[in-house]
Amino acid sequence: DIQMTQSPPSLSASVGDRVTITCRASHNISIKLNWYQHKPGKGPKVLIYAASTLQSGVPSRFSGGGSGTDFTLTISNLQPEDFATYFCQQSYSTPQYTFGQGTKLEIK
Amino acid sequence: EVQLVQSGAEVKKPGESLKISCKASGYSFPTSWIGWVRQVPGKGLEWMGIIYPADSETRYSPSFQGQVTISVDKSISTAYLHWSSLKASDTAMYYCARRLERITIFGDITRWFDPWGQGTQVTVSP
Numbered sequence: 001d002i003q004m005t006q007s008p009p010s011l012s013a014s015v016g017d018r019v020t021i022t023c024r025a026s027h028n029i030s031i032k033l034n035w036y037q038h039k040p041g042k043g044p045k046v047l048i049y050a051a052s053t054l055q056s057g058v059p060s061r062f063s064g065g066g067s068g069t070d071f072t073l074t075i076s077n078l079q080p081e082d083f084a085t086y087f088c089q090q091s092y093s094t095p096q097y098t099f100g101q102g103t104k105l106e107i108k
Numbered sequence: 109e110v111q112l113v114q115s116g117a118e119v120k121k122p123g124e125s126l127k128i129s130c131k132a133s134g135y136s137f138p139t140s141w142i143g144w145v146r147q148v149p150g151k152g153l154e155w156m157g158i159i160y161p162a163d164s165e166t167r168y169s170p171s172f173q174g175q176v177t178i179s180v181d182k183s184i185s186t187a188y189l190h191w192s193s194l195k196a197s198d199t200a201m202y203y204c205a206r207r208l209e210r211i212t213i214f215g216d217i218t219r220w221f222d223p224w225g226q227g228t229q230v231t232v233s234p
Contacts, residue, residue: 031212034220043203043224050218087153091219095167097143099153
């Protein structure tokens with residue numbers, strides 16, 4: 001199984017800040033890495049797929065990078081609606097689409 | 109609008125059976141895989157399994173093989189997650205999600221999930 005390690009587990013930031021969340025895969029997964037935003041009471045929402053491709057309709061302040069085993073999600077100019085939990089997911093080893101443990105982004 | 113709408117919260121006793129549903133609309137249901145994900149309270153997301161509605165081909169995560177059954181009814185564009193005998197440890201939120209895919213710059217296929225259902229809370233308690 002491919003293990004996904006996400007850091008940090010939680011993060012405090014202010015509106016207007018720039019934050020970066022990292023995700024490390026236990027094996028080379030090429031660019032087969034997705035990022036999701038999850039808010040209480042709702043299903044997760046895809047932000048980025050294939051490591052750096054922005055899903056249609058997602059604001060450009062979200063960006064993704066990396067390949068192989070190390071990946072990042074960066075949110076620039078944080079907005080109030082961005083405070084949520086973020087998950088990475090690998091799609092290299094199908095059908096075991098394993099997730100990172102999540103990063104909870106809170107308002108400072 | 110493409111959406112997945114899940115059935116409502118359930119409270120059951122250990123040993124009881126349960127089937128929860130995920131109704132799709134706004135796209136061709138048979139031709140997109142549908143997956144199921146579990147979230148235990150305070151924990152992350154766990155991948156359970158996936159089904160192709162056109163022919164009901166199903167693939168399970170080893171952790172969930174034999175513990176649940178995934179099925180579909182194409183006539184009503186609905187996917188299901190079924191337990192024959194619930195345990196307290198099945199208490200969780202369950203999500204369905206549609207799988208999408210495309211060819212990467214390297215010529216292979218990458219996959220992601222969109223949209224997701226709103227979730228179904230399952231509580232198993234004596």
